[in-house]
Amino acid sequence: MNTHTRLRTVLVVATVALLVVTTAAILVGSVGVDAATAWRIIGHRIVGPAVITPDWTRAQDLIIADTRLPRVLLAGCVGAGLALVGTVIQAVVRNPLAGPGILGVSAGAAVGAVAVLRFGLGSQAMLLPLAAFGGALAAMTIVLLVARGRGPIDPVRLVLAGVAVSSVLGALTSLMVLTSPDQTLAGQVLQWTLGGFGAARWDTLLVPAVGLLVACAVMFPLRRSLNVLLTGDENATALGVDVGRLRIGLIVSSTLLTGILVSVSGVVGFVGLMIPHIARMLVGSDHRRMVPVALTVGAAFAIGADLVARTVMIPQEIPVGIVTALVGGPYFVWLLRRTMAR
Template identity: 50%
Template sequence: MCHRVPSAPPATSSAGSERSAVHIARRRRAARTWLLGVGLAFAVCALVVVSGATGSVPVSTVQAAKIVVGHLLPGMPWMSDGSLTPLQDQAVWQFRLPRTLLAGIAGAGLALAGALMQVTVRNPLAEPYILGVSSGASVGAVLVIVFGSAALGGLSLNVAAFVGASAACLCVAALARKDGTISPTRMILAGVALGTLFSAITSYLTISTSAQNVVSVLFFLLGSVSAATMSSLLGPAIALVVGAVVALTLARSLNALMTGDESAMSLGVDATRLRGLLLVTASLVTGTVVAVAGGIGFVGLVIPHIARILVGADHRRMLPITMLGGAVFLMGADLLARTVATPTEIPLGILTAFVGAPFFLWLMRRGGAERAGFGR
């Protein structure tokens, strides 16, 4: 009796199944990214309203929402029917909303800068502080606080901080170049060395000034958005938009750079030029944020790492989630800083470190760096 040997399935069928599985996986990741982005955007709006209703002047969440909408869309009837007092309007629009928006912009900017620096040096532990950019900005700001604006040619605190960040960026780029290329290892070493030097300068200026200036210096170095105004939002907002446009435009090149310089160059990516552009972009965003919000750590370290775990290492998906996540994180941190020890306000840098350090250690314990796409 003859037994019929079953024929092997066609190779085209197997290849088609693999393509179908890959297509389904991509659609699932895209759907997850979209849902997560919508959720984070909703959280940003909710935090704006809740923050507007939090403070010594009694304002409900409904009233806070009405005030914000009333200013954005003039002519709303509740703005003139007597249901909202001038004090409530002033508290929400002039004081609470600017600081909440600045926290969101600063969080998004620092998270974006951290993501770009992690790609630049191909290290998940990188952030703006590791390259000395934030320390350089702090030196510029502290010089104004200690010696006054007149002694520095009329530079304001914000401008001096930005100049310090730009100077640190140029120094790191110059020290990291060797044989016409920018080495990631040299960038890290140069950044750590310059950051230590700038921190030493800041410490010396702090201990050699008056007690009144010491308080101002420490509050700036630890980070705060309490002095935010609508006009102070312009600089960091413009820097964030520029940084986001550059980063999203180069998302495919960033993906290539993650695989290594040789692979990136084989795909037509100039790794040295791209690193220089990323360093300048991250420094621009960091400098403008530090200039108005002071030194705030861990946002640029933790948030990009979490975003990669949630939506993958593809920068086309990861970068928008990173910026939204940074905004939510710092807006929530600012809300806690205002309420957890009322009437005292906790500097943001203390709170972000207190929350971020244990969480990041937990991620490292669970092998988060490998799952985030950086390998071993």
């Protein structure tokens, strides 16, 4: 099977899996709705009553169209976005064990969000996403300044700077929680840092969706350049690539997208680390093939993880980050042993 046929086959299978898990996530829950009714409700919202006459209850309409559908779409956006960021970061730092958290972005977003919760800075619904986004940007700026020093950004120095900044920001988050007079803050912070899509609404979906589309528009034309980066800075420069500018641009774009996603979903771990490896095993290391596969598989994985999180202990819902960690943790250990063996 040649590479183009393999890519088409993998994309078809991944797309079918995405549609199946999306349908399951829309149908399954504490209140069951049959598939025909669910899709008629969604179709009614799209084309209006002139084409599809409502024959369902108001409660079913609210559950499907205003609760489950935006949640599924948000999970898909976050999963695809984190997979895209992980693919780009692994190429930029030339480290197969890298992920979105390596640049301290998640830790910075957590500091911003916890600061809003700790000091009661106005409306949490409005300020928490903005604070998380600002924290992510600040963390990214610090990491870049530390990694750059007086010369170009080195991938190894970038990783070390990210780890150091993440540790400091994690300690700052813990300090704010421990010194808070609010006894419920620890529970709120724990819930947010473990991630989840339960707060998804149509108005919270616009920003991550637009951010993902813009990121795809920026990074898709650079897939060949990602391949060149893997050959090393000297070879990339010899091929006419401005390595420093390209690396900074990709890092900034990845961090901005990560900040947007974390601000609406909390910290969902291991997606950006695990999905690029799955895509690489399916279609090879060429980023022209990897990126679309990673986007599709990442969306399907996040939707499936959210489905498990809200149904495995009905009526109680567990954070999505626990599900992704239970899958991603063992995968990371296996990947680490495989890398060391090589």
